[in-house]
Amino acid sequence: MHNAAEAFWEEVWPFYLNLLEKDKTRIFSSPSPSMLYTGSHDYLKFSWQKGRFQWADGTFAIDLYEPLSWSDSSHKLKPELDYMSYMTEEILAEEVFPELQRRVNALLQEAPPEECYFSHKLELVLEVEWKQGAFKQSVMLRNEAKREYVREKLQSFIGQKVMTDSPARPKPEDDFFLADALLNPELIEQSEAFTGEIIDRVTSKLQGQKRVEEWRSTCTTALKRWAEERFLPKYFNSAGHYGLEWELKPEGERSNAEAKEMDFFIYAAKKIGEVQHEIPAAYFKLAMELGSERAEHYLLKGSGLFRHELSSGLIQAKANDILMVIELRILSEEEEAYRQGLQYICSLLSDGFPRSYNLKLKNKDKTLLPIKGLAKSQLHRFFAACLHYPALHPVLAQYAELAMQPFAWYGDVEAGEKSVMPGTYAVLGLGLYSTDYFPLVQRYMEQVDEEHQMAHHYYLEAFLEAHDADPKWMPVIVSILRSVTDSAKPSKLNWVNTPELANSLYMELELLESYERDKILYLLFGNTGKLKKTIKAAEAPLKQSLEALLEFC
Secondary structure, eight states, rough: HHHHHHHHHHHHHHHHHHHHHHHHHHHHHHHOOOTOOOOEEEEEEEEEEESSSSSSEEEEEEEEEOOOOOOOOEEEOSSSSSGGGGGHHHHHHIIHHHHHHHHHHHHHHHHHHOSSSSSEEEEEEEEEEEESSSEEEEEEEEEEHHHHHHHHHHHHHHIIIIIISOOOOOOOGGGHHHHHTTTTTTTTTOOHHHHHHHHHHHHHHHOOOHHHHHHHHHHHHHHHIIIIIIIIIHHEESSSSSSSSSSEEEEOOOOOOOOHHHHHHHHHHHHHHOOOOTTTHHHHHHHHHHHOHHHHHHHTTTTSSSEEEEEOOEEEEEEEEETTTEEEEESOOHHHHHHHHOOOOOOHHHHTTSSSSSEEEEEEEOOOOSOTTOOOHHHHHHHHTTTTOGGGGHHHHHHHHHHOOOOOOSSOOOOSTTOOOOOOOHHHHHHHOOOOGHHHHHHHHHHTTTOOTTTTHHHHHHHHHOOOOOOOGGHHHHHHHHSTTTOOOOOOOOOOOSSOOOOHHHHHHSOHHHHHHHHHHHHOOHHHHHHHHHHHHHHHHHHHHHHGGGGGO
16 A cells, blocks of 8 residues: 555544544434434545645545535544645545545444444545545445344334324424435335325324424425435436426436336425425426426316316306416406305315415406505405405305415415415405404414414504404404414504403403413513503503503513
8 A cells, every 4th residue: 555545544544433433422422313213424525625825735624424515514634744745546546445435334334233323325425636626536335234224113113103003103303204214215115105195194193283284394395305306316407506497408318207206206296385385386397398298287287176167257267286276367347256256266175175275366456455464465366356345255254264274374475474374365354344253353363373474463453443442352352462473563552541441451361371461461562661651651540450450460
């Protein structure tokens, strides 16, 4: 072995082994997060980073985990001897890298399968910066005994926690590892029938809507990772940073997509679309470039389970459940046209059409609800227009009951501050028009995701503008206040200004938990100090009624 290679091993290898032991100690110091966690160390890179002014005055860097493009977490070693000046590509390729591969592979094979450090495979990289250009070699090392052990653990988990009829179910800390393993072709097959059954089975066993949404979100991420790291790169070159811009590879650089894998890609697109509405259309267009007639059909017609088109002298409508889009054109601005459009949407929802749909509307009425913070979307405009016709209000209420779904969101805006639960525009509008719909408003406020939805924060202002502050409405008002996020700011409206209002507020607060009382008093008056200032400035008998509220502070 060349002297430079020997010097390399004498210095770099002990440095790596020391890092390895420290990393193992760190990982083994905490209990495994899940029985499915069997080792995450699947990347190792040795690199020479040239000096800033002189090439040989550089450092070795060892990455125990694949580095992120925007950070540097490598471990640095400044050589004591100048052996890099004597390195050549021949020495690196014929002596250093083969020996590195042999030593690292020995560590991988010697590790007990049950040890939660090395994965069943490890990508090994050696990279050296020259004065001009770079040398790079890599290899994928595999431990078949470890892979078989991981496969058996996965099968055992699915049998004990998923496919069984017993109450056993995956825990939140299992979600990532289960979803990741289900999308790994080296561990288990991927198909709509098999993978889809497991995903749906887990969903059905989980308790609580929030828990279900956590699992759905984790599955969505895993499916996207499979699509954009395993499937699409076989046939496309990435042309952007956001995962949706892909250019088809030249015919000689790509094979024909297998039918089974294409079917699973289409399934992934549909499943992801339940959470990220823009994905199916983008993925189906890519599938069409690979010759998928099924994807083309989905783009044009949807699944075929719902009435695709409706046409009359008053409206033209189309619905695509796969893309979760309804198109509606109002040909005549009159009550009957909006009734037909509304009834068409209601019939779709009754048949199971996704409630997280978006509406593409063509009409002349550009009215919006008098509520700050709501998205100025076409979906919003449709329900605002329907509200012009009192005879349609019962149909709107029927629609709202069909549409409301906790932890779901309309697809009319990108996920963010203006996202709202299905049924929002109809419910909030009806609550402004008539007291008959106050019970509906209260049911809506009980279901809305108070941790994430912010778009209804200004609803109380519009509500008070429409109905004035009346003690009779206090149950509704309190339900509105309870439903806003903890990030909401205190109101600038000083509307608790009569003894009757203060007393009715007191009675409603008595029914709540202490944390809810704190939240509502803060939203109405600010902190306790500001409430005391309000009381000090008030006159009897309002003063005494406000003082009673201090009991809850």
